[in-house]
Amino acid sequence: MNNSITLKDISKALNLSISTISKSLNDSYEISIETKKKVLEFAKANHYSPNRLAKGLKEGKSRSIGVVVCSLENNFVAQMLDGIDKYSTDKSYQIIIMQSKESHEQECACLSLLHAGGVDGILISPACESVDLSYLISLQEQGLPIVLFDRLSDEIQTHKVGADNFKGAYEATEHLILQGYSSIAHLNTNTKLSIATDRLNGYKQALADKGIEFRPELLRSCDYTDSQTLADDLEAAITFYMNLNDRPNAIFTATDQITTRCLAILSKLGYNIPEDIAIIGFTNTDLAEALNPSLSTVYQPAFEIGEHAASKLIELIEKKQNDIEFETIMLPTEVNVRNSTRKRLRS
Numbered sequence: 001m002n003n004s005i006t007l008k009d010i011s012k013a014l015n016l017s018i019s020t021i022s023k024s025l026n027d028s029y030e031i032s033i034e035t036k037k038k039v040l041e042f043a044k045a046n047h048y049s050p051n052r053l054a055k056g057l058k059e060g061k062s063r064s065i066g067v068v069v070c071s072l073e074n075n076f077v078a079q080m081l082d083g084i085d086k087y088s089t090d091k092s093y094q095i096i097i098m099q100s101k102e103s104h105e106q107e108c109a110c111l112s113l114l115h116a117g118g119v120d121g122i123l124i125s126p127a128c129e130s131v132d133l134s135y136l137i138s139l140q141e142q143g144l145p146i147v148l149f150d151r152l153s154d155e156i157q158t159h160k161v162g163a164d165n166f167k168g169a170y171e172a173t174e175h176l177i178l179q180g181y182s183s184i185a186h187l188n189t190n191t192k193l194s195i196a197t198d199r200l201n202g203y204k205q206a207l208a209d210k211g212i213e214f215r216p217e218l219l220r221s222c223d224y225t226d227s228q229t230l231a232d233d234l235e236a237a238i239t240f241y242m243n244l245n246d247r248p249n250a251i252f253t254a255t256d257q258i259t260t261r262c263l264a265i266l267s268k269l270g271y272n273i274p275e276d277i278a279i280i281g282f283t284n285t286d287l288a289e290a291l292n293p294s295l296s297t298v299y300q301p302a303f304e305i306g307e308h309a310a311s312k313l314i315e316l317i318e319k320k321q322n323d324i325e326f327e328t329i330m331l332p333t334e335v336n337v338r339n340s341t342r343k344r345l346r347s
Contacts, residue, residue, distance in 0.1 A: 005046045012044060065313060066114030068107060068124040070151075070224075076256045076284045076302050077125070078149060083306025084123060090315050093120070102224045104129040111139060121145035121313045126153060128191035128224045145316035149309035152194040152328070159312035160328045163300040165195060165282075168333030169202025171250050172280045172298050175335055177210045180344030181250035181278055185241050187216040187234065187262060188254040198222075199254045199282070218248055222258060230257060235265050242271070249344065250274075252279030260285055263295060263340070278341045282333075301331045305340035324337045 007025075011018045016039070024031045024039035025048075042048075069077045081097065088095050096114060100107035107127045110221055114122060122144060126133065140146050140158065148160045176184050186203050189196050191243045200219070207214050220237040223229045241248050253259040259281030263273070271277055273293055280296040288295040308329055316324065 003247040005043075005048045007205070010039065010042060010046075010048065014038065039344055054197045061120050062118045063093050064117075065093050065095050065310070066111075066117075066119040066122045067095050068110045068114070069097065069099055070102050070125060070127055071099055072097070074256055075286070076097050076300065079302030080125075080306035083303040083308075084310045085305075085306075086303075087307045087310035088314070091310075093310075093314065100178040101226075102127045102129060104132070108135045112134060113253055115139055115144060115258075119144075120317045121147070123147050123149055123309050125150040125326070126193060128189055128193065129190050145313055147309050147313040147316065150195065150307055151191075151218065154194075154286040157326055159309075159316065159326050160329060161305055161309040161312060162194070162328075163305065163333050164197035164330040166202040166205075166329075166335070168298040168300070169199040169252070169254070170206045170280065171202075171333070172282075172296075172334045173203045173206035173236075174210070175337065176250045176252065176278060176280060176341060177206065177212065179278070181340055181341075182212055183218070183246065183248045183250070184212075185220070185248035185251045186254070187192075187237060187251060187258050187281075188219070188221050189258070191224070193317075196254060201251055217244065224257075227257075231261060231265070234258065234261055235269075238262065238265055238269065242269070242277075248277065250278040250280075250341070253279065253283075255281070256285065258322070259283040259295070259297070263291060273340050274342050274344070278344070280335075280341050288338065290338070293342075296338045297336050298343040299334045299336055301333075304331055 007018050009020050010021045020031060020035065021039055024036040025043060027036065067081065067084055071077060085095055096119060097109040098114065100110060104127055111122065124146065133153055136146060137156055139158065146158050148156065148158060150162050151162045152162050173184060186200065188200055190277050222233040222237065251262065253262050260283055262279060266273055266277065273279055282298045282300065284299060284302050299346050
């Protein structure tokens with residue numbers, strides 16, 4: 001038995017037309033704030049759920065959005081997905097999530113399945129392997145709206161939403177320098193996407209502005225193919241660093257997974273943080289404060305990135321304006337200082 005409440009039921013209860021109820025639920029400018037509030041409160045109290053299928057058939061849309069991410073295991077990705085889901089649900093769209101596992105081939109397979117399934121648009125954070133976005137561009141040329149989020153590329157012209165990676169990297173490196181660390185290594189990913197290049201450039205610029213020479217041997221890139229390869233690469237990189245005659249006294253790490261794994265590997269190898277080597281990096285882990293030592297981090301507004309990305313895609317789907325000028329939105333990061341970068345006490 002289906003006891004769900006309908007527009008007609010709300011209309012009868014509030015003595016308003018079905019058209020007014022519908023426009024109120026869709027946040028129409030034609031309806032007063034007071035009426036919209038009354039309708040929304042009644043709908044929420046009575047567990048009204050819009051029939052997405054019926055609405056989609058009427059509009060000629062599936063009211064579904066495909067979302068392609070690198071991995072569902074990543075805490076930062078999960079937070080972005082929460083933002084995407086919240087905004088999409090509020091606008092009566094459902095999301096279909098697929099993961100590329102950092103494989104360009106798997107990414108293309110995901111996109112193909114989503115397109116065949118009739119999604120209204122695609123939100124994508126490209127895989128580290130994806131230096132060629134021609135398949136994505138071909139879908140766009142067929143009329144499929146596409147928005148990039150988090151990992152951005154100049155190869156495709158569309159809306160793009162991410163964090164200000166250059167500024168975040170610059171401020172993290174500057175923080176280490178001001179704490180007395182002058183020999184700073186950088187661990188990054190082996191991708192040409194902006195997420196890596198912007199963070200590398202921010203690191204280099206901070207060194208240059210403080211009169212510190214960039215040392216190529218202190219830059220190492222890690223393979224993101226799978227978690228074991230990443231762990232092996234990180235341990236090899238740290239061992240290399242610590243065996244240098246002029247070894248680094250701090251590490252700036254570029255991604256969520258690298259940062260947290262790096263802390264564990266340093267501890268496993270017997271190094272004290274920050275006495276032997278300090279560490280700061282990009283990560284949104286909720287455990288940063290609880291780790292030993294507590295981890296200095298560059299925080300990214302993941303939920304907001306997801307919200308903004310969903311907003312821009314739905315704008316493209318619904319074509320609310322005739323001549324859309326594509327935007328690149330860079331949201332601010334925040335350096336959170338903790339014990340892993342305490343002031344250096346010795347030269």
